[in-house]
Amino acid sequence: KAGVTQTPRYLIKTRGQQVTLSCSPISGHRSVSWYQQTPGQGLQFLFEYFSETQRNKGNFPGRFSGRQFSNSRSEMNVSTLELGDSALYLCASGPSLSTDTQYFGPGTRLTVL
Amino acid sequence: AQSVTQLDSQVPVFEEAPVELRCNYSSSVSVYLFWYVQYPNQGLQLLLKYLSGSTLVKGINGFEAEFNKSQTSFHLRKPSVHISDTAEYFCAVILSGGSNYKLTFGKGTLLTVNP
Numbered sequence: 001k002a003g004v005t006q007t008p009r010y011l012i013k014t015r016g017q018q019v020t021l022s023c024s025p026i027s028g029h030r031s032v033s034w035y036q037q038t039p040g041q042g043l044q045f046l047f048e049y050f051s052e053t054q055r056n057k058g059n060f061p062g063r064f065s066g067r068q069f070s071n072s073r074s075e076m077n078v079s080t081l082e083l084g085d086s087a088l089y090l091c092a093s094g095p096s097l098s099t100d101t102q103y104f105g106p107g108t109r110l111t112v113l
Numbered sequence: 114a115q116s117v118t119q120l121d122s123q124v125p126v127f128e129e130a131p132v133e134l135r136c137n138y139s140s141s142v143s144v145y146l147f148w149y150v151q152y153p154n155q156g157l158q159l160l161l162k163y164l165s166g167s168t169l170v171k172g173i174n175g176f177e178a179e180f181n182k183s184q185t186s187f188h189l190r191k192p193s194v195h196i197s198d199t200a201e202y203f204c205a206v207i208l209s210g211g212s213n214y215k216l217t218f219g220k221g222t223l224l225t226v227n228p
Contacts, residue, residue, distance in 0.1 A: 092214070
């Protein structure tokens with residue numbers, strides 16, 4: 001099976017712009033989660049989608065949003081980018097239950113100038 | 114709310130030496146416990162997980178971890194490390210009994226294996 005893929009792998013934006021990141025889960029997985037990884041804050045949960053519905057949400061401002069399509073692919077959007085949004089954004093997919101293993105993609109490295 | 118503390122931010126060891134990476138968690142409800150590894154410029158890979166049953170869990174690459182409920186710990190061990198084990202290791206928890214994938218991670222421990 002192909003793993004979790006994320007596009008693009010690298011992205012450079014300027015403050016005030018918006019960005020959309022994409023995640024394709026492993027075939028058959030219905031859950032997609034997003035995490036932000038920074039040197040200062042570590043790994044922080046953004047949100048999780050399951051069968052096109054947001055199932056969980058972390059403590060991030062409304063500038064961070066996401067969605068999931070019927071084929072389980074997911075996108076996350078960040079509007080009005082700030083310097084502090086520079087991070088590695090990781091996507092993970094899983095079948096359904098919290099006891100199932102989640103598989104992570106390689107991440108998208110976002111740099112905000 | 115649950116939290117995870119990884120007591121060491123960096124652990125340097127020599128090749129073939131044993132290693133223990135420490136993890137403590139705090140939660141008012143039952144949790145599932147995980148260890149992930151991240152190699153440079155890569156995503157996270159699951160090493161092992163504790164859901165229930167035997168408190169000693171064996172994972173990939175020769176790693177194992179022991180769940181200690183009284184000490185709320187889940188330390189990761191390997192009896193003999195290799196250069197290729199150099200990576201960052203993350204301990205994480207999920208609330209048990211639910212249908213969600215919200216992982217709470219520790220800050221990570223950078224394991225550096227020297228020749």
